[in-house]
């Protein structure tokens with residue numbers, strides 16, 4: 401049984417003609433110990449989905465089962481108890497501004513009447529875990545965004561929850577700080593075994609830490625699977641739109657004069673190279689050009705190097721000369737780089 | 745002008761004004777603070793929305809706040825006599841002062857508590873806080889700087905009302921200004937008492953501003 405089981409979850413805001421369906425028949429399983437990503441465009445229903453997990457938003461229909469208990473059927477008191485098992489962090493940190501870092505982390509323990517000395521002890525040790533030793537007495541206004549999110553993480557983890565929900569937790573942070581927060585989440589997932597649910601609109605966040613991902617589009621789950629599978633071989637239209645830049649493989653917005661066509665030799669076919677991590681991070685295209693002795697035009701590239709391996713897509717326009725194009729394709733096959741023909 | 749006659753009265757009047765303001769502020773908060781919090785909690789976007797109740801309570805508070813103080817003062821005379829045995833004197837005046845001030849205080853508290861970030865309340869709910877815990881551990885402490893400012897503003901308003909009340913037999917600084925200044929057409933006395941009252945207001949205001957700033961951890 402999965403740690404979080406979402407079944408036929410529907411959430412409608414308002415009623416009558418003004419009603420907005422934020423979630424439409426969503427079902428998902430999130431396993432204990434994994435880092436699960438939910439990605440989608442703005443307004444897709446991501447926040448509503450996480451907020452339905454801890455019932456900050458009450459589902460209109462369907463069920464949300466967390467560690468065996470159906471959240472929608474709990475009494476107010478039972479729900480408060482259950483929420484202590486589900487930590488949550490937010491884009492805006494949501495720290496208590498009149499409390500120090502230590503007092504913030506102690507807050508959830510105060511709520512469940514943990515003796516002060518014990519709560520202080522735990523808060524101190526958590527602040528150490530998130531790398532804020534020595535800043536216990538600082539107020540949120542004295543901390544940077546990244547530090548505030550660390551305090552928020554420590555606070556969410558204080559009651560020792562099974563799940564940590566992250567709603568755009570890095571969206572207000574710069575890339576470098578984002579990186580360090582994601583690293584921390586990954587580390588906490590490993591060391592504490594806490595299941596992490598990451599809501600984001602950024603691909604790189606999912607790529608960086610998630611093992612599985614669900615793509616949410618227009619209030620529905622469009623696709624779900626391992627990050628590699630979904631990002632490299634998106635099946636649905638919605639997933640492709642999010643993962644691939646050019647809709648269903650067609651290239652838009654490139655006119656003859658400004659795009660690929662401007663180089664005479666490169667009026668040949670378009671191919672899409674998919675890097676799934678089996679290629680080491682090296683200048684593949686440059687190598688190909690050098691060994692085949694002809695230029696290609698890079699129509700689109702979105703590749704990333706993760707731990708020395710290459711992930712992503714590149715669309716090339718091969719030379720018009722069929723022999724050279726054939727030579728290049730042979731070279732790619734030799735290098736075991738998979739590619740598909742791209743519709744013009 | 746008879747300064748020898750008036751000056752000795754000033755310390756006593758100052759004290760009377762002080763305790764009228766202090767006692768009224770205290771009682772107005774005893775009623776107004778819970779009322780203001782109830783208005784926030786039961787609001788549409790509050791932690792325990794109660795639509796109709798909130799509307800009715802809001803309307804009552806607005807009604808009371810709209811009655812001009814001077815009219816309320818006279819209108820309440822029978823009630824004041826019932827409670828205090830008299831309508832004359834600084835102690836008796838605390839009754840109409842409190843009744844006119846608590847709706848003001850309720851709105852003051854409401855507006856301070858409304859300033860608390862919705863996200864912080866949601867975070868607390870996500871940690872399993874009860875509504876009571878949200879009120880005592882989130883709304884009140886987080887709104888503290890605003891509440892202190894509001895208390896100072898309430899106290900200065902009450903001081904103003906207390907001066908008005910001397911027309912109905914109340915004591916304090918206002919009474920000297922009216923009885924010795926206005927009725928005897930002694931502008932010097934009136935003017936001096938105005939200055940004293942203004943200084944008093946300034947002191948309260950300054951205390952409020954400083955207290956609020958010192959307690960606020962968002963700056964610094």
Ligand SMILES: Nc1ncnc2c1ncn2[C@@H]1O[C@H](COP(=O)(O)OP(=O)(O)OP(=O)(O)O)[C@@H](O)[C@H]1O
Pocket residue numbers: 413414420421422440441442443444445446447448449601
């Ligand atoms: N409290 C609410 N009342 C009415 N409509 C709402 C409410 N909350 C969300 N919605 C609507 O539900 C839809 C989904 O919103 P949601 O916040 O879940 O999107 P999101 O994917 O998190 O977007 P973003 O990336 O902008 O945060 C939107 O159309 C939004 O306007």
Ligand SMILES: [Mg+2]
Pocket residue numbers: 446447448568
């Ligand atoms: Mg959102």
